[in-house]
Amino acid sequence: MEISQERTHGRRAITESDDFVTFIPYAALSPYHLWIFPKAHVACFSAQPLETLAELATTLRTILGKVDGMLGNPAFNLVLRSLGPEEKEAGHFHWYISIVPRINKRAGFELGTGMYVNPSLPESCADALRSLRAPIARSKRSRRTLRLLASLTGWRAGRRQWMSVFAAAVASFIRF
Numbered sequence: 367m368e369i370s371q372e373r374t375h376g377r378r379a380i381t382e383s384d385d386f387v388t389f390i391p392y393a394a395l396s397p398y399h400l401w402i403f404p405k406a407h408v409a410c411f412s413a414q415p416l417e418t419l420a421e422l423a424t425t426l427r428t429i430l431g432k433v434d435g436m437l438g439n440p441a442f443n444l445v446l447r448s449l450g451p452e453e454k455e456a457g458h459f460h461w462y463i464s465i466v467p468r469i470n471k472r473a474g475f476e477l478g479t480g481m482y483v484n485p486s487l488p489e490s491c492a493d494a495l496r497s498l499r500a501p502i503a504r505s506k507r508s509r510r511t512l513r514l515l516a517s518l519t520g521w522r523a524g525r526r527q528w529m530s531v532f533a534a535a536v537a538s539f540i541r542f
Contacts, residue, residue: 378492380432385418386425390488390495396470397486398433398495402426402463410454411446411461426463432495433467441468 380400381388388402402425408414414422433442448461476482 377489380492380495381425381428383421383425385421388425388429390492392488394484394486394488394491395466395482396484397467398437398469398491399464399466399484400429400433400495402429402465403460404462407457407460408454409449409456409459409461410451411448412451413454414461429465429495432498433465436495436498437467437469442466443468 378392379387379389385405386402387405388400390398390400394400402422404414404418404422406415433440443464443466445464445466446461447464449456449459453459470482470484472482
C-alpha cells in the first residue's frame, strides 16, 4: 500500500493536510483503527521537519476528537511506529502513528489463533469519521492520553530522545 494510492482512492481517507494524511488501513485490526502518515518519506520520527509538528498536533487533536465523538470515549492504544535515529536513512520504512480504539472483545478465535476479526468495513468507518464534525477531545480519557504523551519527555533518554520531540509537540500545540 502506498500513501498515494490511499489519497487517490480516497474511500478510506479521513483527513488530509499539507504534510499528513489520516486513513483507515485496508486490513484494519478493529473498527475505527486508523493510521496517521507523513506525506514525505521519513523513516525515523526524529527526522521529521520540526515545522510540521504543529500540523501533526492539530491532526492528532482532530482525529482524537472524532474518535471520542463517534465512539463515546473508548479506550484506545496510540502507537508511534518509527525506526531509531541511527536508521533514519532507511528507505524501506515510513514512520506513522497507529490509533486502535478498543471496542471489540477478543474471543476464542482471536485468542486461539492470534488473528483478529474485524466485523466492519474500513470504508464505512472512514466515511462515518469523515462526516463527523470534529469536536475537541475533552473527555477525561482523551486529556489523560494527551498528558501522558506530554509526560514522555524524560522517557529513556539517549537512543529514544526522539520521543521527547513528539511529546514536546503535543504539549506545545494541544491545550486543554
